[in-house]
Amino acid sequence: MTVTQERPAINGVDVPTLFATLDAVKGQPEIADFKFRATNRWVSGVQSRSTYTGFYGAMQELEHAHATEVVSDHPAVLVGQDQGPAAVEYLLHAIAACLTSGIGNIASARGVELHSVSSTVEGDINLLGILGLAPEGAGVRNGYEQIKVTFHIDGDADEETLRGIVEQSRRRSAVYDALTNPTPVVIDVVVADQ
Amino acid sequence: MTVTQERPAINGVDVPTLFATLDAVKGQPEIADFKFRATNRWVSGVQSRSTYTGFYGAMQELEHAHATEVVSDHPAVLVGQDQGPAAVEYLLHAIAACLTSGIGNIASARGVELHSVSSTVEGDINLLGILGLAPEGAGVRNGYEQIKVTFHIDGDADEETLRGIVEQSRRRSAVYDALTNPTPVVIDVVVADQ
Numbered sequence: 471m472t473v474t475q476e477r478p479a480i481n482g483v484d485v486p487t488l489f490a491t492l493d494a495v496k497g498q499p500e501i502a503d504f505k506f507r508a509t510n511r512w513v514s515g516v517q518s519r520s521t522y523t524g525f526y527g528a529m530q531e532l533e534h535a536h537a538t539e540v541v542s543d544h545p546a547v548l549v550g551q552d553q554g555p556a557a558v559e560y561l562l563h564a565i566a567a568c569l570t571s572g573i574g575n576i577a578s579a580r581g582v583e584l585h586s587v588s589s590t591v592e593g594d595i596n597l598l599g600i601l602g603l604a605p606e607g608a609g610v611r612n613g614y615e616q617i618k619v620t621f622h623i624d625g626d627a628d629e630e631t632l633r634g635i636v637e638q639s640r641r642r643s644a645v646y647d648a649l650t651n652p653t654p655v656v657i658d659v660v661v662a663d664q
Numbered sequence: 665m666t667v668t669q670e671r672p673a674i675n676g677v678d679v680p681t682l683f684a685t686l687d688a689v690k691g692q693p694e695i696a697d698f699k700f701r702a703t704n705r706w707v708s709g710v711q712s713r714s715t716y717t718g719f720y721g722a723m724q725e726l727e728h729a730h731a732t733e734v735v736s737d738h739p740a741v742l743v744g745q746d747q748g749p750a751a752v753e754y755l756l757h758a759i760a761a762c763l764t765s766g767i768g769n770i771a772s773a774r775g776v777e778l779h780s781v782s783s784t785v786e787g788d789i790n791l792l793g794i795l796g797l798a799p800e801g802a803g804v805r806n807g808y809e810q811i812k813v814t815f816h817i818d819g820d821a822d823e824e825t826l827r828g829i830v831e832q833s834r835r836r837s838a839v840y841d842a843l844t845n846p847t848p849v850v851i852d853v854v855v856a857d858q
Binding site: 481482483484487488491492495496499502503504505506507508509510511512513514515516517518520522525527528532534535536538540541542543544545546547548549550551552553554555556557558559560561562563564565566567568569570571572573574575584585586587588589590591592593594595596597598599600601602603611612613614615616617618619620621622623624628629632633636640642643644645646647648649650651652653654655656657658659660661662664 | 682685698699700701702704705706709712714730734736740742747751752758761762766768769778779780783785790796805806808809812817822830834841843846851853854
């Protein structure tokens with residue numbers, strides 16, 4: 471702990487508060503039960519917008535500091551108005567941002583100063599799947615065949631240490647798990663009275 | 665096809681162009697090979713930002729009509745600055761937006777006028793997983809235990825027809841597949857020269 475006490479706000483991470491949070495959860499594991507939420511509204515065509523306002527966590531309803539709205543559409547080549555990235559493109563942000571937040575926390579907990587972390591993400595998808603045009607038995611799925619994340623990382627540590635931080639982030643990543651392992655998705659439909 | 669020819673732009677969907685696109689893909693399946701991309705940059709702490717500019721599809725490099733930047737952070741209770749939703753919250757937008765875009769297209773292709781489509785999405789997550797505090801063998805995962813999407817749909821069709829549109833959207837959803845089935849994620853790391 472010596473290192474973290476000497477550099478409490480390394481990388482913009484308040485390390486003492488991070489460790490205090492871990493201690494609090496150890497003492498009362500119910501704190502760790504979270505429910506994240508979004509509300510989506512269809513606009514027109516294939517465009518929709520989601521709003522994030524609140525969530526449940528630490529045994530209470532909480533609000534984000536400010537509401538965020540994000541928009542999805544299709545590009546013109548996929549018969550949309552291109553008012554925003556396609557839904558499937560948001561998965562690419564999610565995986566990059568999740569791994570990067572882990573890198574920020576883990577590097578800080580280990581007393582490693584980061585200079586820069588950037589990544590490019592590419593997802594290969596064969597749209598024959600969602601278009602319903604894949605030949606029978608061709609094994610074409612609806613989603614990404616593969617997502618590749620390439621990190622460029624620069625920090626005050628040797629290569630092995632920096633690689634170890636990325637690897638630990640992968641091991642603890644919520645989005646990496648949600649994508650690489652099956653996540654149950656339940657869909658309920660309420661139809662308006664005619 | 666009679667219905668779609670009578671109502672070419674139902675729900676804001678250009679149905680003749682949608683069917684023409686399907687025909688084009690049938691004639692040349694390589695058109696359906698897409699690569700979506702995002703570039704992410706760590707800002708500070710657990711905050712990062714992703715930019716979407718271009719993608720590959722229809723056998724060419726294409727640009728979005730405008731670049732989009734999205735931001736992720738952690739809320740204060742998770743030791744962030746709350747400059748935006750957490751990475752894992754973007755998965756909730758992705759599933760809602762993907763299903764909703766499918767509803768828009770499928771309803772239009774079937775000649776059903778939609779009055780409104782909205783959804784709430786909730787993801788249950790036990791943060792003991794990502795915090796590394798889950799008891800051995802407790803089966804706590806890093807990602808969501810479950811995501812629940814609740815649609816409210818109103819349109820010029822009976823309940824069975826509207827439910828059928830949502831169900832067909834689920835069957836053809838890229839994000840539904842990416843979440844409910846394993847998606848390979850490859851992570852490469854390039855470490856800057858010291």
